[in-house]
Amino acid sequence: MSGLIPLTVRELKKWYRNPVFFFVGLIQPIFWIVLFGSAFDLAKLLGTAGVNSPLSPFYPAPNYITFIIGGILTTTSLFTGMFAGVNIIWDRRLGPMSRFLVSPISRSSIVFSKVLSSTFRILVQAVILIAAALIIPNGLVLRKGFNVFDVFVIVVALVLIAFSFSSLFSIIAIRLRKMETVFGIINLINLPLIFASFALFPKALMASWLGTVAEYNPVSWSSEAIRTVLLYGNLTSSQTHSVLLYLLYLGLLATFLVVLTYILSEKEIRD
Amino acid sequence: MTDYIIETENLTKTYPGNIQAVKGIHLQIKQGEIFGFLGPNGAGKTTTIKMLSTSITPTSGSASIMGYDIVKDSLRVRRNIGVVPQDLTADEDLKAVENLRMIARFYDLPKVPSNKKIAELLNLVDLGDVGGHYVRTFSGGMRKRLELIMGLVNEPKVLFLDEPTLGLDVQTRAKMWDYIKKVREDLGVTIILTTHYLEEADELSDRICIIDHGNIITIGTSAELKASLKGDSIIVETKDEESLKTVAEFSGSLEEPAINGKEIRLTVKDADSDLPLLMDFMIKKGITPMKMSVQKPSLDQVFLKLTGNEIREDSGESAFKQALTMRRMRR
Known part of the structure; x- marks a missing residue:
């Protein structure tokens, strides 16, 4: 995989040097939690007693922000993963791709540098997002038993979902030439991925068919895994089991997409 | 072994839709010469260069560079050649040195000597003062000069230049010619270039290969070609x-x-x-x-006599459009 490191460094340089890009990428998820997270005041919806009742569909979330953090982290990685694909098209349209293709580097390293840099960006965004959610009034409330295993689950879930989405969008971009087409496809798949999932709403509140569909959505897997560790902290063994199962699904999906990306990029990428 | 650094045997490229871009060419290029492919847009020059520089694979026939087969030994070929594609390839959001250093990493060159080499190359094309500037601040001529040395970071034995002065104004073009000559003199690389400008082929090339509709029409020095008139x-x-x-x-x-x-x-x-x-x-x-x-006698007349067509000095725009059409075909 020669070329992977210099190309990843290039991507990250371009990212942190572009202030608009950099800050928009950080501010946008904060908007999500502050604005969308405040859209539902659980206390108004369910009453103070309702929020603390195990019958609440959001139980044991003390507020909506705490409930959706896992979903927002996942959706953010979906949006950031898009740039992996978009940047492949830019490289092709602006010329650098011709240079990469005549260099003695493996063709997949061109694509994987985008995947790696997107993943890195997603982790940075996640740290800032969680910090922001902790600071704001009536924001994220961490359980007392929050531990290293929980942090591990969040990081692994995000890395796997980041690898999956940025690989997916790269695969779309490998064959496409037009920016408009890429954005069209991205918009087409982003909406169902977000709304047919447990990212923003619990299954209990969904139409039953949507709830069934959402169970097969990787956005749900990552959201639920992160949500479980954030809401419960110290997990029971059955909770640990379901969280690990989500991570396994995510791992399988990521492996499949990364291998597919490798094969397609070695074979198909052209200027 | 032969004295030729590049040899091709019946090199052919057919694009889907039975578009024959290059129709079986035989070539022998000597070490250290500047070899110019001259022909109108769409003649097959870029396709030939792209095959030789391993960006595209030939449909049939073979070619070798320094004895390495361009298909079987493509990675070794790639390490020994430098390529300056038609389009601008530098990343505008990086500084000139950063672009060059990234390329050095592509070739796994050790840091210290390659940084020294990069500084030398920047001085060679008079960009030493602006190496630390972002490429987006460069003028068209500066960018073309940067592209030229981007193909030289790995100290190649053979340098491919695809339309090195396309779209440049007359003065900048003449300057670019001087830099190309300087590269050959200072670094001793064999240079293969394509152009549709007659003066450019005349000015730079030791030998000119006139190519049209994918066929070689003739090969010779500028003087030989003119004498044929x-x-x-x-x-x-x-x-x-x-x-x-x-x-x-x-x-x-x-x-x-x-x-x-x-x-x-x-x-x-x-x-x-x-x-x-x-x-x-x-x-x-x-x-x-x-x-x-x-x-x-001028190359213009040679071209007219050999192909029955005048090589049109296309306006920049239509040449660009044709280049785009060819690019689309290659995809």
Whole structure:
């Protein structure tokens, strides 16, 4: 995989040097939690007693922000993963791709540098997002038993979902030439991925068919895994089991997409 | 082993839709020469260069660079060549040195010597002062110079230049020529270039290969190609076609004169001494010329004679459009 490191460094340089890009990428998820997270005041919806009742569909979330953090982290990685694909098209349209293709580097390293840099960006965004959610009034409330295993689950879930989405969008971009087409496809798949999932709403509140569909959505897997560790902290063994199962699904999906990306990029990428 | 650094055997490229871009060319390129492919847009120059530089694989036939097969040994070929593609390839959001250092990493070159090499290259093309500037601040000529040295970071033995001055103004182009010559002199690389500018092929190339519709028309030095025209031309225009027949009888003409309307084209050995003789001859016969002009041999005429077409100096825009069409075909 020669070329992977210099190309990843290039991507990250371009990212942190572009202030608009950099800050928009950080501010946008904060908007999500502050604005969308405040859209539902659980206390108004369910009453103070309702929020603390195990019958609440959001139980044991003390507020909506705490409930959706896992979903927002996942959706953010979906949006950031898009740039992996978009940047492949830019490289092709602006010329650098011709240079990469005549260099003695493996063709997949061109694509994987985008995947790696997107993943890195997603982790940075996640740290800032969680910090922001902790600071704001009536924001994220961490359980007392929050531990290293929980942090591990969040990081692994995000890395796997980041690898999956940025690989997916790269695969779309490998064959496409037009920016408009890429954005069209991205918009087409982003909406169902977000709304047919447990990212923003619990299954209990969904139409039953949507709830069934959402169970097969990787956005749900990552959201639920992160949500479980954030809401419960110290997990029971059955909770640990379901969280690990989500991570396994995510791992399988990521492996499949990364291998597919490798094969397609070695074979198909052209200027 | 041979003395040739590049050899091709029946090299062919056919694009989907049975578009024959290159129709089986045989070539032998010597170490250290500047070899120019000259032809109109769409002639197959870029396709040939892309095959030789391993960006695309030939449909059939073979080629080797420094003895390495371009298909079987493509990675080794890639390590030994430098390529300057037609498009600008530098990343505008990086500094010039950062672009060059990234390329050095692609070749796994050790940091210290490659950084030194990069500084030398920047000085070679007079970009030493702006190495730390972002590429987006560069002018068109500066960017082309940067592209030139981007192909030299790995100290290649062979450098491919695809239309190195496309879209540059006349002054910048002449400067670019000087830099290309300097690269050959200072670094001793063999340079393969494509161009559709006759003056460029004439000015830079040791040998010129005229290529049209995917075929090699001829290969030779600029002087050889011009000598193939056998002499200078004198063009005479008269009032009536009858007198042209008389003019055609002029004894100094080397070939059967070509008559076209009221114009006659005589090929003579040396127009400077033959023109007064022709004048004398015409006065004696009582013919008054309307117009007379002399043409010294030029690559333009060579091209005209060999292909039956004039190589059009396309306006930048239409050349660009054609290049785009070709690019789409290659995809």
